[in-house]
Amino acid sequence: xxxxxxxxxxxxxxxxxxxxxxxxxxxxxxxxxxxxxxxxxxxxxxxxxxxxxxxxxxxxxxxxxxxxxxxxxxxxxxxxxxxxxxxxxxxxxxxxxxxxxxxxxxxxxxxxxxxxxxxxxxxxxxxxxxxxxxxxxxxxxxxxxxxxxxxxxxxxxxxxxxxxxxxxxxx
Amino acid sequence: xxxxxxxxxxxxxxxxxxxxxxxxxxxxxxxxxxxxxxxxxxxxxxxxxxxxxxxxxxxxxxxxxxxxxxxxxxxxxxxxxxxxxxxxxxxxxxxxxxxxxxxxxxxxxxxxxxxxxxxxxxxxxxxxxxxxxxxxxxxxxxxxxxxxxxxxxxxxxxxxxxxxxxxxxxx
Amino acid sequence: xxxxxxxxxxxxxxxxxxxxxxxxxxxxxxxxxxxxxxxxxxxxxxxxxxxxxxxxxxxxxxxxxxxxxxxxxxxxxxxxxxxxxxxxxxxxxxxxxxxxxxxxxxxxxxxxxxxxxxxxxxxxxxxxxxxxxxxxxxxxxxxxxxxxxxxxxxxxxxxxxxxxxxxxxxx
Numbered sequence: 001x002x003x004x005x006x007x008x009x010x011x012x013x014x015x016x017x018x019x020x021x022x023x024x025x026x027x028x029x030x031x032x033x034x035x036x037x038x039x040x041x042x043x044x045x046x047x048x049x050x051x052x053x054x055x056x057x058x059x060x061x062x063x064x065x066x067x068x069x070x071x072x073x074x075x076x077x078x079x080x081x082x083x084x085x086x087x088x089x090x091x092x093x094x095x096x097x098x099x100x101x102x103x104x105x106x107x108x109x110x111x112x113x114x115x116x117x118x119x120x121x122x123x124x125x126x127x128x129x130x131x132x133x134x135x136x137x138x139x140x141x142x143x144x145x146x147x148x149x150x151x152x153x154x155x156x157x158x159x160x161x162x163x164x165x166x167x168x169x170x171x
Numbered sequence: 172x173x174x175x176x177x178x179x180x181x182x183x184x185x186x187x188x189x190x191x192x193x194x195x196x197x198x199x200x201x202x203x204x205x206x207x208x209x210x211x212x213x214x215x216x217x218x219x220x221x222x223x224x225x226x227x228x229x230x231x232x233x234x235x236x237x238x239x240x241x242x243x244x245x246x247x248x249x250x251x252x253x254x255x256x257x258x259x260x261x262x263x264x265x266x267x268x269x270x271x272x273x274x275x276x277x278x279x280x281x282x283x284x285x286x287x288x289x290x291x292x293x294x295x296x297x298x299x300x301x302x303x304x305x306x307x308x309x310x311x312x313x314x315x316x317x318x319x320x321x322x323x324x325x326x327x328x329x330x331x332x333x334x335x336x337x338x339x340x341x342x
Numbered sequence: 343x344x345x346x347x348x349x350x351x352x353x354x355x356x357x358x359x360x361x362x363x364x365x366x367x368x369x370x371x372x373x374x375x376x377x378x379x380x381x382x383x384x385x386x387x388x389x390x391x392x393x394x395x396x397x398x399x400x401x402x403x404x405x406x407x408x409x410x411x412x413x414x415x416x417x418x419x420x421x422x423x424x425x426x427x428x429x430x431x432x433x434x435x436x437x438x439x440x441x442x443x444x445x446x447x448x449x450x451x452x453x454x455x456x457x458x459x460x461x462x463x464x465x466x467x468x469x470x471x472x473x474x475x476x477x478x479x480x481x482x483x484x485x486x487x488x489x490x491x492x493x494x495x496x497x498x499x500x501x502x503x504x505x506x507x508x509x510x511x512x513x
Contacts, residue, residue, distance in 0.1 A: 085505035093443060101264060105282045105293035111447045119498050122447035130256060156290050163256035272435060276453045276464035327461050334427035
């Protein structure tokens with residue numbers, strides 16, 4: 001995927017920030033494998049990438065990490081983890097306080113892609129939405145779930161970023 | 172599609188109203204192409220159609236146009252435009268204040284149909300819902316996106332209208 | 343499907359409760375056919391099942407029936423009825439007050455499975471969500487719609503119950 005042109009005419013790549021949401025990785029009890037996988041995917045797709053920033057499974061910390069990146073003006077935030085059904089899985093609840101609005105088709109597309117591999121993909125609460133002019137995508141915490149979900153929608157991410165910067169000619 | 176029988180026993184066609192949501196069309200800076208396309212589709216499907224009524228991309232104006240048609244007792248409102256990710260795309264936000272409840276399967280079906288043509292259909296925030304006894308469908312602003320979305324769900328619209336008038340035998 | 347092991351180490355089956363939501367069945371004006379069909383399906387899948395409990399199409403009564411079962415600690419509640427577009431179809435509105443959070447992929451999977459049989463499945467507002475550690479699934483009121491919807495997601499229900507009891511290793 002070609003990096004989309006910046007609306008402001010600045011020369012340069014689109015910027016992405018990766019957030020890993022995991023109590024275990026935050027406390028150093030387990031290695032963050034998914035964050036680095038997402039960074040590699042995004043660099044390969046032409047993004048300038050910061051992170052992975054590791055935060056625990058707490059709504060306030062998730063909110064702070066994502067909104068700080070949005071305030072910095074990044075085009076895309078990808079968050080991995082906390083989309084399951086466990087008692088500490090609060091990422092979707094946090095996202096609903098972060099998003100100005102959801103883009104439901106992206107979550108649907110990620111789950112549909114996952115369903116080709118495993119019917120358990122229906123249990124993922126992966127989702128995407130917009131805050132200000134930043135697209136935010138929440139994917140599962142496993143390296144496989146994270147990479148498959150992002151790859152499933154990578155082709156449309158560049159287009160979404162262009163729309164967010166004001167090209168509404170086809171909306 | 173046959174026009175569904177009116178619950179009240181009145182002889183006559185089901186009634187639809189078309190709303191075009193577009194700053195450009197409202198200000199006369201560009202022609203409204205999608206509204207007339209939708210009118211033609213609905214007439215062909217057996218509806219008595221009013222509109223297109225053209226309003227700017229403002230939540231209050233969208234609310235007023237749709238709820239006035241609902242108060243008039245039309246069976247169906249189809250709104251075109253404002254479903255993308257641009258800064259002025261506020262139609263889904265307006266719809267969430269208009270709907271008594273959403274019918275998520277219709278939005279899913281429209282996006283899935285669009286995905287056969289272009290993966291970008293995942294970015295459409297097309298949706299449908301109910302206010303009082305009126306079905307409301309929000310489709311993209313481009314003539315192609317508008318007509319493909321409506322055609323994808325036209326077969327079930329008549330059935331939905333019957334359910335809304337009290338035939339709940341299979342729900 | 344094998345009954346999932348209980349997190350608390352107790353020997354025994356997972357527990358399910360069936361709720362039939364129907365004015366007609368509640369008033370004895372028509373037989374509850376869907377409730378018994380769901381009980382049979384769940385017993386066959388290895389659940390210990392209570393119900394069907396029959397309640398009218400009223401939000402307070404739906405809320406009370408489901409939350410009482412959740413408080414009893416059942417793993418799964420399946421509610422049949424009230425998912426259509428009729429004036430008395432209030433089940434999804436009730437569920438939105440019951441769920442701590444929705445699991446959108448389960449509703450999507452049920453509608454997609456139904457779409458193979460009839461395009462009208464798009465009109466079903468079937469949905470699933472979680473309250474405390476209980477999975478709650480809302481399916482249509484017809485015996486065919488109820489059984490097809492539950493069967494479409496039965497394979498993943500056991501996995502969901504395991505996740506709800508704390509196995510978050512893959513989320």
